[in-house]
Amino acid sequence: MNKLIIEGGVPLAGDVRVSGAKNAVLPIMAAALLADSPVTVENVPHLHDVTTTMELLGGMGVSLMVGDKMSIEVDPGTIDAYRAPYELVKTMRASILVLGPLLARHGRAEVSLPGGCAIGTRPVDVHLQGLEAMGAEIEVREGYIHARCSRLKGRRIVMDVVTVTGTENLMMAAALAEGTSVLENAAREPEVVDLARFLRAMGAEIEGEGTDTIVIHGVPHLSGTRYRVLPDRIETGTFLTAAAMTGGRVKTLATDPELLESVLLKLEQAGARVNTGADWIELDMRDRRPKAIDLRTAPYPAFPTDMQAQFMALNCVAEGTAHIIETVFENRFMHVQELMRMGADIQLEGHTAMVRGVDHLTGAPVMATDLRASASLILAGLVARGETRVDRIYHIDRGYEGIEEKLARLGARIRRIPA
Ligand code: UD1
Numbered sequence: 001m002n003k004l005i006i007e008g009g010v011p012l013a014g015d016v017r018v019s020g021a022k023n024a025v026l027p028i029m030a031a032a033l034l035a036d037s038p039v040t041v042e043n044v045p046h047l048h049d050v051t052t053t054m055e056l057l058g059g060m061g062v063s064l065m066v067g068d069k070m071s072i073e074v075d076p077g078t079i080d081a082y083r084a085p086y087e088l089v090k091t092m093r094a095s096i097l098v099l100g101p102l103l104a105r106h107g108r109a110e111v112s113l114p115g116g117c118a119i120g121t122r123p124v125d126v127h128l129q130g131l132e133a134m135g136a137e138i139e140v141r142e143g144y145i146h147a148r149c150s151r152l153k154g155r156r157i158v159m160d161v162v163t164v165t166g167t168e169n170l171m172m173a174a175a176l177a178e179g180t181s182v183l184e185n186a187a188r189e190p191e192v193v194d195l196a197r198f199l200r201a202m203g204a205e206i207e208g209e210g211t212d213t214i215v216i217h218g219v220p221h222l223s224g225t226r227y228r229v230l231p232d233r234i235e236t237g238t239f240l241t242a243a244a245m246t247g248g249r250v251k252t253l254a255t256d257p258e259l260l261e262s263v264l265l266k267l268e269q270a271g272a273r274v275n276t277g278a279d280w281i282e283l284d285m286r287d288r289r290p291k292a293i294d295l296r297t298a299p300y301p302a303f304p305t306d307m308q309a310q311f312m313a314l315n316c317v318a319e320g321t322a323h324i325i326e327t328v329f330e331n332r333f334m335h336v337q338e339l340m341r342m343g344a345d346i347q348l349e350g351h352t353a354m355v356r357g358v359d360h361l362t363g364a365p366v367m368a369t370d371l372r373a374s375a376s377l378i379l380a381g382l383v384a385r386g387e388t389r390v391d392r393i394y395h396i397d398r399g400y401e402g403i404e405e406k407l408a409r410l411g412a413r414i415r416r417i418p419a
Contacts (some may be wrong), residue, residue, distance in 0.1 A: 001391065001393075001419045002393055002418055002419060003192050003389050003390060003391050003393060003417050004378060004381075004389070004393050004396075004410070004414060004415070004416055005389055005414070005415050005417055006378065006381030006382060006389075006414045007330050007387055008361075008363060008381055008382055008386065008387075008388065009383070009384075009385065010184065010246065010411050010412055010413060011248035011286065011411070012239075012243045012246045012248035012250050012382070012407070012410040012411055013248050014250065014410045015251045016239050016250060016251070016406050016410055017122060017252075017254050018231045018232055018235050018236045018253065018255040018313075019043075019234060019235060019401040020044055020045045020228075020229035020230070021045075021191055021194070021232040021234075021235075022045060022047055022227055022398075022399045023050055023094075023164070023189070023191040023234075024190075024191040024194040024230050025044050025045065025050060025053075025229045025231075026049060026050075026053055026094045026097060026133070027094075027165070027191065027195045027258070028041055028195060028227065029041060029057065029072070029074060029174070030057075030097035030098045030170050030172070031195060031198060031199060031202075032057075032062075032074035032224075033062070033076045033079070033098060033102060033176060034076075034104060034105050034172060034176055035076055035202055035225075036077070036221050036222065036223050036224070037075075037077070037224035038074065038076075038077070039073070039074045039075075039202070039226075040071055040073045040074075040076040040224075040226040041072050041227055042069065042070065042071045042226065043070055043229045043230075043231075044070050044229060045070070045232065045401045046070070046401050046402070047397065047398060047399060047401055049092050049094065049333045049398045049399060050072075052088055052092045052095070053092070053095075054072070054093055056084055056092075056095055056098065057098075059083075059088070060080070060082065060083065061079045061081055061269065062074060062075065062078060062079050063075040063077075063078045064320075064413075066263040071357045082100050082102050082106055082109050082110060083109075083110040083111070083262065084096075084099075084109075084112055085108070085112060085133075085322075086112035086143060086144075088112075089111065089113075089114055092398070093122065095112075095114070095168060096114055096127060096165060096169065097168060097172075098167055099127065099131070099169055100110060100127075100171075100172040101125070101147065102178055102185045103131060103136055103149055103173055104174075104175065104176040104177060104315045105176060107149050107151075108148050108149075109145070109147045109252075110144050110145070110146055111144065111147075112143060112144050112145075113140060113143055113144065113145060120276070124166070124170060125249075126160055126163050127165070127169045127170070129157075129160075129161075129164065130157045130159065130169070130170040130183075131147065131149075131152075131169070131170070131173060133155045133169060134152040134154070134155050134157075134170075134173060134174070134177055135149050135151075135152050135269060136148065136149040137149065151176075151178050152173055152176070152178070152218075153177055153179055153218075154174060154177045154178060154218050155182075156181070157170060157183055157184065158184040159183065159185045159186065161183065161185075162187050162326060163187060164191065164192060166187070167186045167192050168187075170183055171183065171186075171192070171216060173205070174216035174218060175216055175218065175219065175222060176200050176218060176219065176220070176221075176222065177216075178218055179218055180215065180216065180217050180218070181215070181216045181218065182213060182214070182215050182216075183214040183216070184212065184213055186211070186212050186214045186301065188210055188211060188300045188301065189299070189300040190210075190230060190233060190259045191302065192210075194230045194381075196209030196210075196214070197209075197227075198225075198227045201225040201226075201227050202224070202225050203219055203223055204216065204219060204222060205218075205219060214338055227308065230259070231254055231255040231256050232255075233255070233256070233263075234304065234306045234372075234399075235399075235400060235401075236252045236255040236260060236281065237263040237304075237310065238307075238375050238379070238400070238407070239410075240252060240263070240264075240267055240272075240281060241267070241313070241379060242282060242378075242379050242382055242407070242412075243268055244267055244271075244285045244290050244311065244314060245314045245317060245382065246287060246383055247285050247286060247289070248285060248286065248411075249284045249285070250282070250410060251280055251281070251282040252280060252281045252282075253279070253280050254279060255279060257276035257277075260281075260315045261301065262301060262302055262304070263303065264276070266293050266311065267283060270291050270318065271285065271288050271289075271290055272282040272285045273285070277344065285403060287404065289317070289319050290315075290317070290319070291319050291320055292315050292319055292320035292321055292322035292355070293315065293339065294309070294322050294323045294324070295308070295311055295314055295322070295324055295325070296327060297323040297326050297328050298306075298322075305326060305327075305332060306320070306330035306372050308370070308372070309332070309372040309373050310372065310375050310379055311324065312335060312336070312346070312353065312376055313339065313353060313376040313377075313379040314341075314379070315355040316345075316357065316361060316380060317341055317357065317358065317361060317383050318355075318357040319357055320357055321355065322354075323352055323353070323354055323355075325351055325352050326353075330351070332370075332372075333348055333353055334369035334370060334373050335369065335372075335377060336348055336353060337362075338367060338373070338377055339376065339377070339380055341364045341366060342362055342363070342366065342380050343358055343360070343361045343384075345357075345358050346360060349408060360383075361384040362386055363384040363386035363389075363419050364384075364388060365388075365391065366380075366388060366389070366391070368390055368392045368395045368396060369392070370395055371395050371396065371398050371399045372399075373395070374390065374392075374393060374395045375400065375403075377390050378396070378403065378407070378414075381414075382412055391419075393416070404416050
């Protein structure tokens with residue numbers, strides 16, 4: 001198993017190009033199943049989760065072609081199986097995103113139940129209740145969701161919790177349903193908005209994306225299109241946080257500052273100077289130590305849970321004490337134990353972590369436990385004295401494109417070694 005070796009202590013400096021958003025490309029590739037003709041998705045990041053999605057679609061008989069300029073053509077016309085097997089779903093929970101499109105377009109689907117994962121139980125009850133309300137017959141047996149329907153019917157659905165992939169599954173299903181659907185308490189994440197735009201480019205009639213009420217007028221057919229995925233706001237935020245922690249100056253390119261206002265505000269509160277343009281963000285923290293910042297994660301537009309672990313790493317070396325409250329997932333503090341092995345001073349009490357900034361962290365062998373936790377360990381390694389070895393980095397490859405190459409270009413002493 002590969003490891004990352006990091007020698008800390010270099011302030012990051014330079015420009016870094018941000019990749020397409022993981023959490024937008026996955027639902028968009030699943031939504032291609034709804035079309036009658038081939039779809040071309042551009043700005044696709046080179047990530048393990050994208051490979052898994054290709055395996056998932058390919059396993060159903062869908063034809064896929066990787067083109068130049070980071071594009072993938074998905075031809076859903078060759079589909080001959082309607083199943084998402086456990087072997088793939090267990091490695092990528094987002095596989096559940098094929099459920100809505102398969103039902104809406106083909107009237108049947110068998111999708112393995114995702115089960116628990118490192119950051120919590122993460123049920124899919126809201127997805128299933130919504131699809132049942134639209135007329136699907138759903139049975140869970142032998143670990144699989146077995147679903148069938150004739151044409152789905154548009155409905156008003158009030159979702160119990162704000163769920164990103166739940167909103168996306170129902171929006172995709174409603175796009176081909178008969179009549180109008182209204183999704184209340186919908187997620188407002190930019191990736192939900194991107195999916196709505198993609199569906200509209202295929203001919204769907206959708207209004208209200210980006211608010212908590214999305215209205216979808218079902219249409220009988222959707223056709224292929226060409227679509228460019230939006231930039232990854234979490235990757236952007238991760239590089240900016242790395243710059244802030246190391247006392248560096250980094251400009252992120254090909255991104256969009258409007259996607260991460262809550263994160264930029266916190267970085268400014270930590271003492272960083274932030275400048276933005278239409279598609280870039282520059283952060284300057286030269287010669288300064290970050291100040292501790294309290295934060296509370298919540299659905300968009302509040303502070304994202306996917307940036308919590310990285311800000312925990314920042315607070316570990318900040319001046320003062322910070323309280324971090326995680327409200328989205330019940331078990332998303334797996335990085336705490338590993339950060340403490342590097343000398344961090346953190347106390348956990350339920351959903352709150354109290355982080356007292358220390359003068360310095362010390363390099364140590366650490367283990368990545370989930371995607372964003374891995375990012376926080378790399379960030380900690382960048383400021384630690386001595387060598388940090390991050391094990392189980394397959395987690396990081398799920399969601400960050402070439403992270404060690406991008407960091408190395410900013411001056412970081414980081415390399416990947418085979419175990
Ligand atoms: C998505 C993102 C993930 C991010 C998360 C929260 C993708 C592929 N992944 O995950 O990176 O961390 O949003 O921003 O886009 N819940 C239920 N019942 C359901 C569905 C969810 O109780 O049917 C709960 C979950 O357990 C969790 C909360 O709702 O506590 C939010 O989860 P959700 O928004 O669904 O996360 P994902 O869509 O899986």
